[in-house]
Amino acid sequence: MSGRVLLPLLRRDLLLAYRRRTELLLPLVFLLVVVSLFPLGVGPGPQVLARIAVGVIWIAALLATVVSLDGLFRSDFEDGSLEQVAVSGHSLARVALVKALVHWLVAGLPIVLLSPLLAIWMNLPEGGLGALVASLALGTPTLSLLGAIGAALTVSLNRGGQLLSLLVFPLYVPILILATSAVSSATDSLPYNGQLGLLAAGLVAALTLAPMAIAAALKLSLE
């Protein structure tokens, strides 16, 4: 039974994402829209914007991730696909890993790719761009993995979206702190390898532990 299902599942989920390709753009557009609210709310002064740039970009990335998390297992749960996968006897942990991977490809990777544009918008000081991209690249997969635990726990609840954000934001706090501190160090021309190292360590830990937690949560939700 092993890993044979992973490829079809990956293919199916990417196909589904492609079917609704306008929706593929949505996490991106959401990010753009949220980031652009800040100048409107805070005022267009470039100094203030530069000062809060990292925080805003990372918080927007967090929000974009959380908003897209709710759908991660929901449609599979509601249309009965999840039951089918559970009955098929495949390891749910591997299935969870694939789901988190697809989520990152669809919602996380675009954020990484888009971050230079956001940096220009928010007037991020020059030296910070590299650290921003690196922190996003290392941090967003962890966001997807941790978030998937919350999504799995809330999938059987009617309106899981907000509960979900309550569950996962506390888990995201360390990532947010590490990442923003990496970028601020970079803009101050300080070394920031330490923070990136910790982010990488977090990613490895999440990769090994989160799938099991997700699988247990899914089983619970199905009962």
Added chain:
Amino acid sequence: MSGRVLLPLLRRDLLLAYRRRTELLLPLVFLLVVVSLFPLGVGPGPQVLARIAVGVIWIAALLATVVSLDGLFRSDFEDGSLEQVAVSGHSLARVALVKALVHWLVAGLPIVLLSPLLAIWMNLPEGGLGALVASLALGTPTLSLLGAIGAALTVSLNRGGQLLSLLVFPLYVPILILATSAVSSATDSLPYNGQLGLLAAGLVAALTLAPMAIAAALKLSLE
């Protein structure tokens, strides 16, 4: 057929909200969590926080509204209640008004009531509190009404949440600008009646026009 349905519908929706009373707290908690991310992401310096306080509180209010909007008509649509209401011959515009009212009571009013706490958290300058509460009281009903248009348009789509935020955020731009400018004027001890007047005018306009747009959108979604 006139308005006789409004009361039962209002009662039913409030009863439903009460049934899931833990979920009643969610928009609030979401708001608190989002606002508390900022000191974490931006750094705890009180000057910077004070400078961005209004913007952050209002943007968090926008986000909390949008996150709770997706469920506004969705469950009614999916379980067929909306069909029943549509077939019953009652004016859908009135129904829409009731729904928006319930949404505001559940998601908007708590924000207004909670705003003093947020103001303290974010170190909002003293003079701004009155203007903040007033702007939220006048602005959040408009957010609910405009947002309901987006919710009605996307209710038949599978994952409307992010599309919804794309649709409604541009409409929220004037409210955000007016509200934050009212509060900044207040903290600078300038008059801010003009902005509040415009917010009130926007509310009146939304109250008269939005229900028709919502009704038309709902009818379309049911087809």
Added chain:
Amino acid sequence: MSRAKRIFHQFGSPPWLFRFAGWLIPWLWLVCIALGAWGLWWGLLIAPPDYLQGESVRIMYLHVPSAWMSYSIYLLMAIFGFCALVWHVRAAEIMAMASAPIGAAFTLVTLVTGSLWGRPTWGTYWVWDARLTSELVLLFLYLGVMGLHSAFDEPRKGARAAALLSLVGLVNIPIIHYSVVWWNTLHQPGSVGVDGSSIHPSMLWPLLIVALAAKFYYGANLLSRTRVRLLEENRHRRWARAWVTGGID
């Protein structure tokens, strides 16, 4: 039936519109290319460089016409959308939805050329100036209309929903525009404004010509898209089958 009403109905009849568009499109392209070539040649090669901005001012000949188009196409889209919603004219639905990507493209061109222009003149790709901001919001409005349209799998439903959204957006555009202008001047008096007050005639004429060419481009592109759509949708009908097999034109 009054004359106006008859024309209206004729316009809504797919085979008639298909044939009329087929006849008109080559002429539109012809005028568009002629005017475009003339205007760009004049603007990019002949017109004098600006005494302040130097050669970079030539971006204006792309930037300003697309900025004008970005708003006027939204207006047209909303008008088509209104006809679609009120009279259920399929042709209007198609034309409203065909307008959206063209308008979004013009908006994007405005933003990109503006950013590229901003680098040499303002020293930065982007500032939160009022005009820039409202152009960005306009892009979001277009993306919303297109996203909503394509999210439905029944095309007519998607078109009508998006048309409704475009009308809501139309009501809001002036409000957004004024609020943003007011926001920026309030927060940041004396910001880097876009100075368009005094354009010398030697620069104005090529600008107007390119702007006219852009209008013809829109017409030609719109009708081409409409024709494709009409053919696709009516593939079961006799006139469409006959056209495809070369029976009639």
Added chain:
Amino acid sequence: MLKSHQLLLERHFQPVFAPVDLEVRGGELWLITGANGAGKTTLIRLLAGLARPTSGRLLREAGTVAYLGHQLGLKADLSVVENLAFAAALSGGDALPIQRTLERLDLADASHQAARTLSAGQRKRCALARLSLTPASLWLLDEPYANLDAPGVKVVDALLAEHLDGGGACVMSTHGALRPPDLPWRELAIQPWEAPA
């Protein structure tokens, strides 16, 4: 009560069925029959005014209709009684006979359970209970027998008989195996659409 003339609906620019002419009078029971995918649900939604026909006309007498679709219209978080009380209020009907209706449909035991905990058949019964609480003279029912056990089917037939006796009319879809045994009915077999040559 209801009259349709050359009623037609297109999906993806292809008519779902041949144009429908139907005239329903008080006291009549119409069965809409057709294979899976013939368009029964589509037609009933058209008659209920939930979808807009692409062409053709539909005339309906003033007064409300009662509609029962594949989605039953129950709020999962409300109990059976609360669901029915709202339905009665919505249609301007009478909330008093709720208890009697519940007994008739054998739902009395579950009357305070939330709708989400009901079984498929209990949920269907709850939706059917709505019918006897509304003053609607025209019932539009999409597969009313699905998910019901034998006693449930009998109750539906009894409800129908009462409704027709009182001068009401009903249009319902069915797959043929189950037809009301003791009632006179007329059949509208849905025809597939054929492209004109």
Added chain:
Amino acid sequence: MLKSHQLLLERHFQPVFAPVDLEVRGGELWLITGANGAGKTTLIRLLAGLARPTSGRLLREAGTVAYLGHQLGLKADLSVVENLAFAAALSGGDALPIQRTLERLDLADASHQAARTLSAGQRKRCALARLSLTPASLWLLDEPYANLDAPGVKVVDALLAEHLDGGGACVMSTHGALRPPDLPWRELAIQPWEAPA
């Protein structure tokens, strides 16, 4: 293939039905019968391992089961063929006979439609088509006949006959009116739970 001993599930600390003893062997067809709300769906989900019994034991032979519940498990955005191809890959079955299966279930015309646009019966047929693509030896079907027209019911019976001939087994719930006419079956009537005196 499957053996249960005093299987019991509580909802709200109240057993749903009397403890169930069931032994299913290859080639057997079991009908689970009972009124609406008796607990058929609950029992089948227990047998499929989707719910955990409160008490009692359940033994299942190694090998996969095929499960068909009230939720059909189709992705609304994928076409019929894509849905089936994924189902085949998931269960390690063979994707080759998809076309034949579709013809058999009269879905060939709709094979490239997205599942969301299918009618209720077409959707059921698509879910049933999965059965013949999996190598599962035990089928657990919850109301397989619901929403099907007469030819659809016949196809299900034919599929069942083949499966049983090949040594497979099946447990299905039904409301009694429709029973496989030409197949030998055994019945498990669900008993209501009675509190011990």
